[in-house]
Amino acid sequence: MTSSQPPATYRASFAIGDEQAAKHVVDVLTEIFFEGDAAVAAFERPDGRWDVTLHFADAPDQPLLRELVGNAAGEDVARGMSFDTVEAKDWVKASLDDLVPVPAGRFVVHGQHDRARVPNNKLGIEIEAALAFGTGHHGTTRGCLLLLDHVLKAHRIGRVLDLGTGTGVLAIAAAKALRWKVLASDIDAASVEVARENARLNGVGDLVTVIRASGLGAPDFAQAGPFDLVLANILANPLKQLAGAMSAHLAPRALVILSGLLTSQASGVIAAYRARGLVPVRHLKIEGWSSLLLRSAN
Structure with missing residues (x-):
């Protein structure tokens, strides 16, 4: 018997300083990952900083992802990255x-x-x-x-x-x-x-x-x-x-x-x-x- 519950997804998140920087890193990451490999999104916070989140169906290579983000946004941003697993859930x-x-x-x-x-x-x-x-x-x-x-x-x-x-x-x-x-x-x-x-x-x-x-x-x-x-x-x-x-x-x-x-x-x-x-x-x-x-x- 198969379950209709959607599979868990893997999430990587980091904060970045402003809109221009967020758009730049999102553009870079979107170009790196093939369509369907990762979903990349950025949201502005009330304090003016931006949160960038990537969702993966499979566990990402964390050192590689940190390196990619570091090249695009700087080492300080890469060091501040967090990784977690999002529970299986109908998010919509x-x-x-x-x-x-x-x-x-x-x-x-x-x-x-x-x-x-x-x-x-x-x-x-x-x-x-x-x-x-x-x-x-x-x-x-x-x-x-x-x-x-x-x-x-x-x-x-x-x-x-x-x-x-x-x-x-x-x-x-x-x-x-x-x-x-x-x-x-x-x-x-x-x-x-x-x-x-x-x-x-x-x-x-x-x-x-x-x-x-x-x-x-x-x-x-x-x-x-x-x-x-x-x-x-x-x-x-x-x-x-x-x-x-x-x-x-x-x-x-x-x-x-x-x-x-x-x-x-x-x-x-x-x-x-x-x-x-x-x-x-x-x-x-x-x-x-x-x-x-x-x-x-x-």
């Missing part, structure tokens, strides 16, 4: 069991298994944890949803853009609340498909248009704009780089919600947008992350 199911519905103003982000736990007076947004980034459990997503709820209570909103949509959670929230068309974009093809499917599952597939685009140069943005509200939950540096292009697509007195930045990075992002005529209105801080609401002064 476990992650869903651990994710309780997340309230954010009028919105509740939940998985399929929690549909019945959404109050009747709330707007449920169903997102599965296994699909992509943005389940609502991260402080940046929740901050965006809280600011979106605030904006919708205080302002009349027409055209909406969700830039860097990920799972589509923000676009879905706006479409459900407004019952109006929303444009969403992402640079990643897989995220575009995930967001489209999530919009369909949430009953707003006819309202949310998802495109694959880098930046704001595609003609779709000019055709759908100018926007009364832009939602952008990305990262601090891309947000700063997009300030000029984004301001060109804003309607007079437009509102912008920005997140994906550590609280220590907020002042730099605010300065970049202030230079483009946007002034800060609200600043939410959740679990070391910041979410900003800005208003166009034009």
Whole structure:
């Protein structure tokens, strides 16, 4: 009799100083290992450092792996590596069991298994944890949803853009609340498909248009704009780089919600947008992350 329990996997982990260094070492390790040999991932911590994790189906050669990491990231990083075995477990199911519905103003982000736990007076947004980034459990997503709820209570909103949509959670929230068309974009093809499917599952597939685009140069943005509200939950540096292009697509007195930045990075992002005529209105801080609401002064 065979067991359906997935096999144990082997894990190697280490911390590294910043985003650029993390991306470099992930690129190097991804090129070294053949597809399927190892899964490599990097996650930013609230303190600004990055955790890099590799999962292996078979036990890795630890001295060789330390040497590879040392060549890519330095001996200090390699010495700080840790190795362990991850118990056999259905990690997707476990992650869903651990994710309780997340309230954010009028919105509740939940998985399929929690549909019945959404109050009747709330707007449920169903997102599965296994699909992509943005389940609502991260402080940046929740901050965006809280600011979106605030904006919708205080302002009349027409055209909406969700830039860097990920799972589509923000676009879905706006479409459900407004019952109006929303444009969403992402640079990643897989995220575009995930967001489209999530919009369909949430009953707003006819309202949310998802495109694959880098930046704001595609003609779709000019055709759908100018926007009364832009939602952008990305990262601090891309947000700063997009300030000029984004301001060109804003309607007079437009509102912008920005997140994906550590609280220590907020002042730099605010300065970049202030230079483009946007002034800060609200600043939410959740679990070391910041979410900003800005208003166009034009």
